[in-house]
């Protein structure tokens with residue numbers, strides 16, 4: 666069973682549809698720690714503000730610790746999307762200072778495009794440039810929509826928006842992508858289908 670974590674994110678159903686289109690047969694939308702503890706794979710989507718997403722996650726008793734145990738201890742394959750990726754950082758600086766899950770050493774800060782033609786939010790298609798040979802995140806064009814970005818360790822792919830911006834982070838069984846696979850047509854579906862078969 667693939668657990669699609671429900672933190673009341675606006676892109677939940679488009680991610681669900683994309684996962685099904687990529688071949689997922691057994692998607693359960695849930696925030697139930699017991700089900701998370703038994704999930705074979707976990708996807709954490711997120712849109713909106715970092716702090717609101719973090720608060721929704723923490724509003725469910727036991728959810729953060731169930732995720733931590735299932736992903737960091739049991740090694741279940743995990744994919745975070747957009748704010749679902751940003752939450753892996755130690756903190757986020759959108760509308761104040763908010764604690765993330767802290768699985769990755771870094772923070773989420775506002776994009777700085779001052780003095781350039783680049784606009785914030787960074788919106789639209791852009792190149793994903795992997796820095797190595799990651800089994801899931803390949804080079805290609807993906808759809809981005811964000812004003813904040815991860816800065817820290819374990820960046821596995823970048824994009825360019827007035828300078829390098831983290832497009833994906835990863836370690837072992839964990840991947841987070843800043844772009845939206847569910848809005849990235851073939852590129853996104855291929856990534857999701859690789860995730861569904863991934864045995865890290």
Ligand SMILES: NC(=O)CC[C@H](N)C(=O)O
Nearest residue numbers: 712713714810811812813
């Ligand atoms: N697309 C969004 O929901 C934006 C996510 C996040 N608030 C950011 O700007 O980085």
